[in-house]
Amino acid sequence: MQISSRFTIAVQVFACISTFAEEHKITSDFLASSVNANPVVIRRILQQLKGAGLIQVTRGSGGAAIAKPVETITLLDIFKAVECVDGDQLFHFHENPNAQCPVGRNIHNVLDGRLENIQKVMENEMSKVTVADIIRDTSKYIENENR
Amino acid sequence: MQISSRFTIAVQVFACISTFAEEHKITSDFLASSVNANPVVIRRILQQLKGAGLIQVTRGSGGAAIAKPVETITLLDIFKAVECVDGDQLFHFHENPNAQCPVGRNIHNVLDGRLENIQKVMENEMSKVTVADIIRDTSKYIENENR
DNA sequence: TTTCGTTGTAACTATAATTATTACAACTAG
DNA sequence: CTAGTTGTAATAATTATAGTTACAACGAAA
Known part of the structure; x- marks a missing residue:
């Protein structure tokens, strides 16, 4: 038995928002393409994260954004939000x-x-890793690609 | 997503063997009755524990026994044996x-x-708890009942 | 050597969780 | 009003868990 992919998908959502928010509107379609999953699956995860107060999702015009300082969101918060x-x-x-x-x-x-x-x-142990850590590592790896 | 009940059932198997081995032969039927599960489910778990070298199961005449000193078997050993x-x-x-x-x-x-x-x-953390601990606690709780 | 109880395992079913998918009402901005 | 999007229901496909029936293989004891 494994912990469902909702958790790792949710973490990727934060990495995507932080990486692309300035260039793209973060729609469920955009996220679904990065994860390679169905947009509805993403929207359901977005709802769970929103329910936990971790992100906000704009109805109508669309787009997701992180709702709290990234140092205050831990992997445990994400885990509890999506792993029912x-x-x-x-x-x-x-x-x-x-x-x-x-x-x-x-x-x-x-x-x-x-x-x-x-x-x-x-x-x-999960609560020791924050979204800030994830974001920092993500940009580090992406920058390393560009040399 | 939860860790399957195979794990807690397997732990109960050890507690049963240690508690009842002198009075009863430990058959899959006997274990199934303590756990309140199907004997075939128990036999499958017994096979997994046997495959990991933690117990031995006697074919034909029947009966399960612990195969190693109980201080050397940890919850992690049991977890890895049954949680595929x-x-x-x-x-x-x-x-x-x-x-x-x-x-x-x-x-x-x-x-x-x-x-x-x-x-x-x-x-x-799982590897810090041994079957010896489980057995000790089990007899402690059973003894406490008898006063 | 026959009988009896048991294990080992296959085959099948039932149930539940995960993930994908289609569809569409509700909403927001232009 | 239109276009793009979210929120969510409904349904299906897939997978894992757990239960069940059945039976050959086995071992001990009669």
């Missing part, structure tokens, strides 16, 4: 372990805390 | 980002290292 995980739980239990069985009725007691901790460590 | 992730990559990219687009052709350069790092941190 059931109750924010990364790990999935099989439903209804057998309460007649001593192990079945205690498996959550044993695991919940430890799994929560693993998830927290991962999220903490 | 494409190329060990937790994060999924949309295929074929547009190579005509400067951002599209550099998104992997920008993200691969950072995502790998996030995954590594998570795996490192």
Whole structure:
């Protein structure tokens, strides 16, 4: 099981906005072409990012823009915006372990805390990377191409 | 997107073996009843754990047993055994980002290292918990019930 | 050596999530 | 009003998960 491509697509959206906002209007079609995905898929991701307050999308005339200072948006913010995980739980239990069985009725007691901790460590690492970092690296790589 | 229940089921398998091995033969039916899942699903997980050298399964007469000292088996070992992730990559990219687009052709350069790092941190945390810890906690919770 | 319980695995189904696609009303700017 | 765009519904295709039936292969014990 992998984390869905919505997440990496969403990150690419930020990189695109920052790279091209001055030259192009950032429409869902434009983004879809950079990602090589369907414009409707992009629009849905844009809605999720907008719902989290990370971008703004202009209806009618079109165009997406980043809504907050890029140093204040982390990969974790993006992840939580687009990865609709059931109750924010990364790990999935099989439903209804057998309460007649001593192990079945205690498996959550044993695991919940430890799994929560693993998830927290991962999220903490995600929160260390900001969109500013992504933007800086993106322009660095693009500049390196032009020599 | 969540990590599949195979992982938590597999952990429960170890807890069951350690808790009941002396009283019962650990068959797929017995495990299926504790987990409340289908025996064939359990047998498939047992095969994955066996393939990773973590347990042994006796054909014919039946029964599963832990194959290595429990302090040497970590949650990461179990995770890697049952979670068949494409190329060990937790994060999924949309295929074929547009190579005509400067951002599209550099998104992997920008993200691969950072995502790998996030995954590594998570795996490192998983490797800190051993089956011995799981077993200890399980008996602790079961004992606490009996007062 | 026959019987019995079990594993290993194939085949098929059901369910759910992801991603793509078509279509169109609602909206905004010119 | 027109053109281009967003927001969203509806539908389909694809993939992964999980359940189920079935049965050959196997091992131990009668």
